[in-house]
Amino acid sequence: MLPDALDCHQPIIQLKDISFSYRQQQVLEGLNFTVKERDFVGIVGSNGAGKTTLLRLIVGLLPSAHGSIELFGEPIRRFRDWERIGYVPQKNSFNPLFPATVREVVLSGLYNRKNMFRRITRKQHQQCSDAMEVMRIEDIAGKRIGELSGGQQQRVFLARALINRPDLLVLDEPTIGIDAETQASFFELITHMHEHHDMTFLMVTHDLDMVRDELGEKPVSQNGKIQFYVRHSHDAQDCVEQDLTHSLV
Numbered sequence: 001m002l003p004d005a006l007d008c009h010q011p012i013i014q015l016k017d018i019s020f021s022y023r024q025q026q027v028l029e030g031l032n033f034t035v036k037e038r039d040f041v042g043i044v045g046s047n048g049a050g051k052t053t054l055l056r057l058i059v060g061l062l063p064s065a066h067g068s069i070e071l072f073g074e075p076i077r078r079f080r081d082w083e084r085i086g087y088v089p090q091k092n093s094f095n096p097l098f099p100a101t102v103r104e105v106v107l108s109g110l111y112n113r114k115n116m117f118r119r120i121t122r123k124q125h126q127q128c129s130d131a132m133e134v135m136r137i138e139d140i141a142g143k144r145i146g147e148l149s150g151g152q153q154q155r156v157f158l159a160r161a162l163i164n165r166p167d168l169l170v171l172d173e174p175t176i177g178i179d180a181e182t183q184a185s186f187f188e189l190i191t192h193m194h195e196h197h198d199m200t201f202l203m204v205t206h207d208l209d210m211v212r213d214e215l216g217e218k219p220v221s222q223n224g225k226i227q228f229y230v231r232h233s234h235d236a237q238d239c240v241e242q243d244l245t246h247s248l249v
């Protein structure tokens with residue numbers, strides 16, 4: 001790993017002195033944390049510690065907190081590039097009668113605050129196929145989402161979050177309610193994505209064993225009941241490659 005001064009990785013999320021309350025209940029207080037490019041961050045903490053609240057603040061689903069949040073170097077109130085962030089919320093589950101197919105659910109990831117009613121282009125259909133291929137769900141593309149197992153549904157939600165090819169993937173308890181074997185293959189899949197695609201991961205989980213195995217024994221930071229575990233990709237090779245690319249253009 002590189003010393004900070006030589007590290008070429010840019011901050012993706014910067015949280016400075018974040019506090020947040022729901023009415024009278026203070027949930028977060030004085031939280032500071034930075035996520036850099038290609039980090040894999042695991043957030044762990046007891047029930048009600050404020051983990052989901054923190055993710056919802058970061059993806060812009062809660063009104064601003066006290067303190068400062070910057071995304072890709074921009075204050076969150078000015079940030080518009082939401083396609084750069086994929087978000088898989090907690091406990092996604094569909095009624096078995098819900099009429100959408102897997103493909104339709106994945107395609108719905110294209111719609112955001114900007115392009116609600118646009119037609120889907122050929123390129124976007126290709127992006128959909130690519131996301132389904134990464135998540136290995138092409139063979140169930142025509143199935144109704146409600147008919148799938150919990151593990152299959154989770155893959156669909158991940159594909160939905162991946163369709164815009166985000167730089168940052170935010171996952172809230174992605175394996176809750178999934179059996180141990182499916183959980184293991186799910187973690188293998190996202191670890192593979194972290195290693196082979198240029199992505200940054202921020203994941204809330206209760207799976208402390210997985211966190212310790214994948215991200216290290218000890219948290220790098222703690223705020224109240226929330227702990228942050230990190231695997232950096234801040235290796236010298238990344239920075240050398242970036243340097244070479246810059247000197248070639």
Ligand SMILES: Nc1ncnc2c1ncn2[C@@H]1O[C@H](COP(=O)(O)OP(=O)(O)OP(=O)(O)O)[C@@H](O)[C@H]1O
Pocket residue numbers: 022027045046047048049050051052053054
């Ligand atoms: N919309 C809301 N309105 C009021 N209080 C809320 C709201 N959402 C969460 N809370 C409260 O804020 C606290 C933190 O909730 P949050 O969901 O962020 O915790 P968490 O760490 O993700 O918990 P869990 O591990 O159980 O998912 C809890 O006490 C919760 O009851």
